[in-house]
Amino acid sequence: MTQYDYDLFTIGAGSGGVRASRVSASFGARVAVAEERYLGGTCVNVGCIPKKLLVYASHYGEDFADLPGYGWTVGARHFDWAKLIENKNKEILRLNGIYRKVLADAGVTLIEGHAEVVDPHTVAIDGKHITTKYILVAVGSWPSVPKFPGSEFAITSNEAFYLPSLPERVIVAGGGYIGVEFAGIFHGLGVHTTQLYRGELFLRGFDDDIRKTLADEMRKRGVDLRFQTCVSKIEKTGGLLKATLTDGSVLEAEQILFATGRGSKTPDLGLERAGVKLKKNGAVVVDEYSKSTVDSIYAVGDCTDRMMLTPVAIAEGMALANTLFNNKPTMPSYLNVPTAVFSTPNCGTVGLTEAAARARGHIVDIYRTSFKPLRHTLTGRDERTMMKLVVDQASDKVLGCHMVGADAAEITQGLAIALNCGATKAQFDMTIGIHPSAAEEFVTMRTKVAS
Numbered sequence: 001m002t003q004y005d006y007d008l009f010t011i012g013a014g015s016g017g018v019r020a021s022r023v024s025a026s027f028g029a030r031v032a033v034a035e036e037r038y039l040g041g042t043c044v045n046v047g048c049i050p051k052k053l054l055v056y057a058s059h060y061g062e063d064f065a066d067l068p069g070y071g072w073t074v075g076a077r078h079f080d081w082a083k084l085i086e087n088k089n090k091e092i093l094r095l096n097g098i099y100r101k102v103l104a105d106a107g108v109t110l111i112e113g114h115a116e117v118v119d120p121h122t123v124a125i126d127g128k129h130i131t132t133k134y135i136l137v138a139v140g141s142w143p144s145v146p147k148f149p150g151s152e153f154a155i156t157s158n159e160a161f162y163l164p165s166l167p168e169r170v171i172v173a174g175g176g177y178i179g180v181e182f183a184g185i186f187h188g189l190g191v192h193t194t195q196l197y198r199g200e201l202f203l204r205g206f207d208d209d210i211r212k213t214l215a216d217e218m219r220k221r222g223v224d225l226r227f228q229t230c231v232s233k234i235e236k237t238g239g240l241l242k243a244t245l246t247d248g249s250v251l252e253a254e255q256i257l258f259a260t261g262r263g264s265k266t267p268d269l270g271l272e273r274a275g276v277k278l279k280k281n282g283a284v285v286v287d288e289y290s291k292s293t294v295d296s297i298y299a300v301g302d303c304t305d306r307m308m309l310t311p312v313a314i315a316e317g318m319a320l321a322n323t324l325f326n327n328k329p330t331m332p333s334y335l336n337v338p339t340a341v342f343s344t345p346n347c348g349t350v351g352l353t354e355a356a357a358r359a360r361g362h363i364v365d366i367y368r369t370s371f372k373p374l375r376h377t378l379t380g381r382d383e384r385t386m387m388k389l390v391v392d393q394a395s396d397k398v399l400g401c402h403m404v405g406a407d408a409a410e411i412t413q414g415l416a417i418a419l420n421c422g423a424t425k426a427q428f429d430m431t432i433g434i435h436p437s438a439a440e441e442f443v444t445m446r447t448k449v450a451s
């Protein structure tokens, strides 16, 4: 006789929850997943996918401006924000449908509604109690806006994806990757864009050469970047917002977007009542196998605040399914996780930054190049591509690869494989480049710029 209604009850049908649920079902587990808002979670609805579509849209502005150098003349141009949002929404609906089908095909029961944990083996959804051998918390994260006078007038990335009209001026507060990406999107679409960051230089945690190069490139394009300041007050008059900054200056804009951080979506979930320990910021405390402090409750993805990235949430979900239902206890690997910032231009990074490598005690050789991309020899655009390798002197292993420039995300993915294989600088050097490409620079850098 089966003791529980399900073997696994997943709360949240986002990147991590869907992967864990459907793979567990493929191993024979009886699985249900609860979703209160949208299938596919943040990534599909208000994250990676719609963001990248808006990035594509924003790049056309530059592409049009670059055409004359290649002999093209185009007529009058008009950008229709409402059309872009309508088309983006249609694509999201299509993806929601794919997620629904994927779960159904895998035999996972989808329950739409808000789920809460009642005890280590019971969840409640719309007042109904369901028992389960394991509970998986995959509730993701949510943008947080600090409280200050007028903070209620600020929007977050969630609303930015559904703005009824394109503002003339926007202020983006926050220097993480989401802020940088939205600054690029708005600027590319012709919006007067100011980006604020309270620290000395945005993209904290990225290699300093990425941070500096991107700041230069964004300024050259006309983004008003202001560091060591942030919004302290917002006043609204009519449709206009007046922002007073901590440095005393005052700016006006139609929209003020706060991208100043995300917190785990764990409040009101009943986790602590069930004995699950949470960190101060609400993240679920988990071990290497994603197990919480309660034996039957696991957590993956953003709500654990390990690495807030879709492929990481998916890898954690996959590892969990193997651990619980495939007799293969699996720890997700966080080694050399590559990541990109879809800024204008893009950044790509994998492995250690120069500062992190030195802090870990490595004696490093630094190789760096900065060049005008071939494409812009005819467009006349003043853009530089930066590429950098951090190499361990003792072993010759490449510890980190960093890039700012077109296609950085595409180029970095392959480099991540090389780093995971433990590639040395000598092996990079013996690899033949693809000519003419920007990527070939990664295998042709010969001059050390620092040790």
Ligand SMILES: Cc1cc2nc3c(=O)[nH]c(=O)nc-3n(C[C@H](O)[C@H](O)[C@H](O)COP(=O)(O)OP(=O)(O)OC[C@H]3O[C@@H](n4cnc5c(N)ncnc54)[C@H](O)[C@@H]3O)c2cc1C
Pocket: 011, 012, 013, 014, 015, 016, 017, 034, 035, 036, 037, 038, 039, 040, 041, 042, 043, 044, 046, 047, 048, 049, 051, 113, 114, 115, 116, 138, 139, 140, 141, 157, 178, 265, 269, 300, 301, 302, 303, 307, 308, 309, 310, 311, 313, 342
């Ligand atoms: C603007 C933006 C851009 C991003 N861009 C990138 C990118 O380019 N690349 C990248 O790798 N990552 C990106 N991310 C991060 C990525 O979206 C997340 O890391 C990823 O979605 C996390 O997956 P998850 O499964 O943890 O949570 P989510 O995908 O957020 O899924 C959680 C789900 O749980 C549901 N839920 C929550 N509470 C309950 C409840 N009580 N009951 C029922 N359902 C519940 C939610 O509605 C949601 O659908 C971006 C994020 C943002 C915000």
